[in-house]
Amino acid sequence: xxxxxxxxxxxxxxxxxxxxxxxxxxxxxxxxxxxxxxxxxxxxxxxxxxxxxxxxxxxxxxxxxxxxxxxxxxxxxxxxxxxxxxxxxxxxxxxxxxxxxxxxxxxxxxxxxxxxxxxxxxxxxxxxxxxxxxxxxxxxxxxxxxxxxxxxxxxxxxxxxxxxxxxxxxxxxxxxxxxxxxxxxxxxxxxxxxxxxxxxxxxxxxxxxxxxxxxxxxxxxxxxxxxxxxxxxxxxxxxxxxxxxxxxxxxxxxxxxxxxxxxxxxxxxxxxxxxxxxxxxxxxxxxxxxxxxx
Numbered sequence: 001x002x003x004x005x006x007x008x009x010x011x012x013x014x015x016x017x018x019x020x021x022x023x024x025x026x027x028x029x030x031x032x033x034x035x036x037x038x039x040x041x042x043x044x045x046x047x048x049x050x051x052x053x054x055x056x057x058x059x060x061x062x063x064x065x066x067x068x069x070x071x072x073x074x075x076x077x078x079x080x081x082x083x084x085x086x087x088x089x090x091x092x093x094x095x096x097x098x099x100x101x102x103x104x105x106x107x108x109x110x111x112x113x114x115x116x117x118x119x120x121x122x123x124x125x126x127x128x129x130x131x132x133x134x135x136x137x138x139x140x141x142x143x144x145x146x147x148x149x150x151x152x153x154x155x156x157x158x159x160x161x162x163x164x165x166x167x168x169x170x171x172x173x174x175x176x177x178x179x180x181x182x183x184x185x186x187x188x189x190x191x192x193x194x195x196x197x198x199x200x201x202x203x204x205x206x207x208x209x210x211x212x213x214x215x216x217x218x219x220x221x222x223x224x225x226x227x228x229x230x231x232x233x234x235x236x237x238x239x240x241x242x243x244x245x246x247x248x249x250x251x252x253x254x255x256x257x258x259x260x261x262x263x264x265x266x267x268x269x270x271x272x273x274x275x276x277x278x279x280x281x282x283x284x285x286x287x288x289x290x291x292x293x294x
Contacts, residue, residue: 027105027158028083029057030073033091034064038230040094047098054102056083067187067204070154075173075183078164084109086164090155093118095228095236101158104222107146108158112217113209115152117263119239121231126239127270128263129153129229130221131206137264138223140237146220150213151206154187156227159212166215186211196268226258237261240272 029048048055060073070088077086085105089096096116107114117140119126131151132138138147168184175182190207194200202210209219228234238259264271 025054025085025105025109026081026083027055027085027087028077028081029055029059029087029089030070030077031057031059031087031089031091032063032066032069032073032154033059033061034066034069035091037091038094040228040230040234041089041091044094044096045089048101051098055087056081067185067189067207068183070187070204070208071185072181072183074159074164074186078161078168078184084161086159086161088154088157088159092230093155093227094230094234095226096156100222100225103144104156104225105158107144107220107222108160111146111220112160112163113152113212113219114146114158115149115219115221116156116225116227117221117223117237118153118155118227118229119235119237121229121235126235128237129155132263132265135266137262138221139260139262140223140226140258141260142224144222144224146222149219149221151202151209152219152221154205154208155229156225157205163212163215163217166217167211170211170215237263237272238274240270 029045045057049057058073058076060069060076063069063072073088074086077083085108087101087105089101100116104114104116115130117128117130117138120129130149130153133148133150136149138149164184164186167186171184171186173182173184187204187208189204190202190210192200192202192207192210212219226237228236236258238261240261240263259274262273264273
């Protein structure tokens, strides 16, 4: 079946899938929770948990070091479950739908790592928390066809088991004497030789994606998924269309509902475009890559 959003009803379970035999797929939601969980996140999460056959929610809690807590979560998924896909949904990500996440985890079965795109939290310079390939554009509309990207953010990320299986063969199991907390350093931060910026430090999610790419796996984004990232308010893709006047005041034209957007990255600058009359074109500089993710 084509990976184009056209699903067919499964005779076995009665649900619609875009690939055969996905009715038996099991998803381990291994989100990392350090402090509070946003109420709107819980509201969206409940729609997944009602599908208790497919989704199991086992968050990793009580550890502020994200590279460790994400590694522990993924290690538990790999060594203690028979799940097919590990799903990370950060507790400040809101607005996701059951249909969108179903599609994302199904895409991970083919495309290894699949992510939903959301913005970093900034009132003045909003930009995606995932890194596009240079000189590429992604159109965010109703088409869920996955688009290759360079590195994805773990705020909304689905990873197939085979990625962790291959990666575990390349690294040691840490803290083996503490069986309950031993883990593979899948998400250990990484010093990376960037072709333009020289040596940089990749955040834990970008480092994971780079390791996956080095092993021959791919990272894709589903452009039909729309997410909010809770800060002073829920930042959305439309927030890239801002204008700062001569007095430094920020004017923002964010519509009530999501609108089609085209986001590009070229030579270190992000560019957002939307329908005439609703959004004006806006450009923001790309941040230091090691700092992307918040």
